[in-house]
Amino acid sequence: MAFISSGYNPSKPMEGRISDIGPRHFSEFLPPVIAKNFGKWEYHEILEPGVLCHTAESGDKAYTVRCGSARLVSVSYVRELCDIADKFCGGHLRFTTRNNVEFILDDKQAALDLKAYLNSQKFEGGSYKFPVGGTGAGVTNIVHTQGWVHCHTPATDASGTVKVTMDAVFDQFQDMKLPAPVRISMACCLNMCGAVHCSDIAILGVHRKPPLIDHEYLDNLCEIPLAVAACPTGAVRPTKVELEGKTYKTVAIKEERCMFCGNCYTMCPSLPLSDGEGDGIAIMVGGKISNRITKPSFSKVVVPFVPNEPPRWPTMTKVIKKILEVYAEEANKYERLGDWANRIGWERFFEKCELEFSAHLIDDFRDPAYYTWRQTTQFKW
Amino acid sequence: MAKHKTPLLDQLESGPWPSFVSDIKWEAENRAKNEKGLDYQVAVDCPEDLLGVLEMSYTDGETHWKHGGIVGVFGYGGGVIGRYCDQPEMFPGVAHFHTVRVAQPMGMWYKTDFLRSLMDIWDLRGSGLTNMHGATGDVVLLGTSTPQLEEIFWELTHNLDADLGGSGSNLRTPASCMGMSRCEYACYDAQELCYNLTMEYQDELHRPAFPYKFKFKFDGCPNGCVASIARSDMAFIGTFKGAIKIDQEVVAAYVGGEIAPNAGAHAGRDWGAFDIKKEVVDLCPSQCLSYEDGKLVMDHKECVRCMHCINTMPQALKIGDERGLSILCGAKAPILDGPQMGSLLVPFIEADKDDDFQAIKDIIENVWDWWMDEGKNRERIGETMKRLGFAALADAAGIAADPRHVQEPRHNPYIFWKADDVKGGWDRDLAAFRERHQR
Numbered sequence: 001m002a003f004i005s006s007g008y009n010p011s012k013p014m015e016g017r018i019s020d021i022g023p024r025h026f027s028e029f030l031p032p033v034i035a036k037n038f039g040k041w042e043y044h045e046i047l048e049p050g051v052l053c054h055t056a057e058s059g060d061k062a063y064t065v066r067c068g069s070a071r072l073v074s075v076s077y078v079r080e081l082c083d084i085a086d087k088f089c090g091g092h093l094r095f096t097t098r099n100n101v102e103f104i105l106d107d108k109q110a111a112l113d114l115k116a117y118l119n120s121q122k123f124e125g126g127s128y129k130f131p132v133g134g135t136g137a138g139v140t141n142i143v144h145t146q147g148w149v150h151c152h153t154p155a156t157d158a159s160g161t162v163k164v165t166m167d168a169v170f171d172q173f174q175d176m177k178l179p180a181p182v183r184i185s186m187a188c189c190l191n192m193c194g195a196v197h198c199s200d201i202a203i204l205g206v207h208r209k210p211p212l213i214d215h216e217y218l219d220n221l222c223e224i225p226l227a228v229a230a231c232p233t234g235a236v237r238p239t240k241v242e243l244e245g246k247t248y249k250t251v252a253i254k255e256e257r258c259m260f261c262g263n264c265y266t267m268c269p270s271l272p273l274s275d276g277e278g279d280g281i282a283i284m285v286g287g288k289i290s291n292r293i294t295k296p297s298f299s300k301v302v303v304p305f306v307p308n309e310p311p312r313w314p315t316m317t318k319v320i321k322k323i324l325e326v327y328a329e330e331a332n333k334y335e336r337l338g339d340w341a342n343r344i345g346w347e348r349f350f351e352k353c354e355l356e357f358s359a360h361l362i363d364d365f366r367d368p369a370y371y372t373w374r375q376t377t378q379f380k381w
Numbered sequence: 382m383a384k385h386k387t388p389l390l391d392q393l394e395s396g397p398w399p400s401f402v403s404d405i406k407w408e409a410e411n412r413a414k415n416e417k418g419l420d421y422q423v424a425v426d427c428p429e430d431l432l433g434v435l436e437m438s439y440t441d442g443e444t445h446w447k448h449g450g451i452v453g454v455f456g457y458g459g460g461v462i463g464r465y466c467d468q469p470e471m472f473p474g475v476a477h478f479h480t481v482r483v484a485q486p487m488g489m490w491y492k493t494d495f496l497r498s499l500m501d502i503w504d505l506r507g508s509g510l511t512n513m514h515g516a517t518g519d520v521v522l523l524g525t526s527t528p529q530l531e532e533i534f535w536e537l538t539h540n541l542d543a544d545l546g547g548s549g550s551n552l553r554t555p556a557s558c559m560g561m562s563r564c565e566y567a568c569y570d571a572q573e574l575c576y577n578l579t580m581e582y583q584d585e586l587h588r589p590a591f592p593y594k595f596k597f598k599f600d601g602c603p604n605g606c607v608a609s610i611a612r613s614d615m616a617f618i619g620t621f622k623g624a625i626k627i628d629q630e631v632v633a634a635y636v637g638g639e640i641a642p643n644a645g646a647h648a649g650r651d652w653g654a655f656d657i658k659k660e661v662v663d664l665c666p667s668q669c670l671s672y673e674d675g676k677l678v679m680d681h682k683e684c685v686r687c688m689h690c691i692n693t694m695p696q697a698l699k700i701g702d703e704r705g706l707s708i709l710c711g712a713k714a715p716i717l718d719g720p721q722m723g724s725l726l727v728p729f730i731e732a733d734k735d736d737d738f739q740a741i742k743d744i745i746e747n748v749w750d751w752w753m754d755e756g757k758n759r760e761r762i763g764e765t766m767k768r769l770g771f772a773a774l775a776d777a778a779g780i781a782a783d784p785r786h787v788q789e790p791r792h793n794p795y796i797f798w799k800a801d802d803v804k805g806g807w808d809r810d811l812a813a814f815r816e817r818h819q820r
Contacts (some may be wrong), residue, residue: 015538024541029490096489126395136648150464152449
């Protein structure tokens, strides 16, 4: 390949440089019906799964068709979205905060036609390209992370676990038959990029072995005090080791105090910890961020470990499906998964979902752990 | 003919949900065909090598990206996430596989001409793979080589009038819900405030000057569609004072079954006829609603604006007219000392565009001044709040203590006082004490 310059001159790097211009202003991109009725919306309706209608004070109506996407998408895929937007929507489209795609139209029949068109498009392997859904009391797209596609600290893959989970709950994406929306999120390590700590159901990559220590290189590659300070449980301390007659400044890790968070590796490349057999997934449930009825709450760990089983993670999807089915069957209308578990009691949640309760699920991290134990005689047999 | 065998990944092409594997393969084919005759600036088979390295990870259950990676563009201290494969001989197409974060328009509205131009740049100078979008909001261009970074940045700024997003110990890319553009619940123009503050603090976004990362998110109402309360160090959540507006005739239409509750969100299942007492009145968290003689009555003073009744009867109930936002501070993921959601700092402030949102900026800058001085290395502001106390944050922000700041008052009596606040101060004479109390 021959290098093609953009106009940038590497010998005068600061010449002609434009900086600090930020994003484009959103008003440049609004469809006409949106721009005209901005801030003047009266009400909305969900006409059918994946199709919304917003009515403005002016009487104008904006019809939205929402479809799922894999988030990790190609240039070809984005261009195809553009082709659709050009053909049906005057060249406008948007993405949602859960990485779905929305097309806005000003005619109901055109919106329903677009829904049919989107649902007819498939990849060569047979999966839907633009499945319509994600509205109302169903399961919408899974907020997720990089996994083995791009990150250096994951304990599992993101795109794969998300694909198999969405396959398993796909009927809930295209329908609205749950008691309330169920938000599923995924993070491939406990940095928890995204929404794992605040979702109805969460998939979290976890390690179970302490880091390896690359003593020979550690002092050259790491700021030792940062690695020491990176440990939430104080398991890392500076030390010296002798290898083949040479003394190296390095760290020691008290293995019984390490809970495998991987934060020392984030700070120090000489402390890798990923492990094919040790790594896997914890499942959390019961978080939410909206203030509707109850306050926002954190997700809680209900399954401490399921193994990584690429490519389709059958144990993980089975657990998620079971939780979702029991919740759908038992919860009251408007009741989020965590609100349901709080109402029936967590002992009942474990029983109904047929989940094993183990000591791993009892909080033991510092002072706040006490507040998660049961200081009452109120419990169910 | 695919470059690498991918028997495990091939199993992710089946099933209904859009397959990222099929999409990457499609892109690989399109690059191989190269119908536009592009002189690709990174390896043509980059997507194939990505599938190859991913298949290897699926086989051994471990990532194959080396630790870290420090690359970028001159003038900025962030915006690009460097990444190198740990098997570069086997997968040369992804030996360099850096991610470029591009600042997204608020609400993620696009016109196709903009998206197409962006894709044209990326087709030529990158892998042809993206994330639409990153969890913080950026357009993520996934995979390019170091020499292309300045070229991409030049094209972005000169041809697309678009900038990079943030990374590192700085203000990250702010994001908002779609706000007033298509929602009747929006209590302020979340997109405009998000844009205004993004532009105001470009320097803080592009050149890391903080103890650690700091995120803004803007929710138009307490439903939290951009999850600001959980995913931003400073969350701006729309709210209102005054009464929720009730149209009794439309309430009657809901009760009469003419309008589906919750805009039809539960239409996939038969939940029986709408029961306003069971579904609205009895679920109100502050029990400030009643339905008497065919009228919905609300004790507005006791309402906590949870949005449930409005969400359930959007055609009958509307947000109040005195609108503004609450500011909550300190949300973060677990590392280091546990997850936090935002804690209420400012119960109500107006979002005044005519004054360039100056009152909000004053609070932000007060908080930053405090945290930039007091925050330890890699300490999120939520953790600084825990270490130094919520009162120290409120004091720094210039906000007087308020019962709304707490869920409940403290139950331990370990109360700090300042010497100046105690009569006689702390300088005491032991001898004088002993005159009153023998040893």
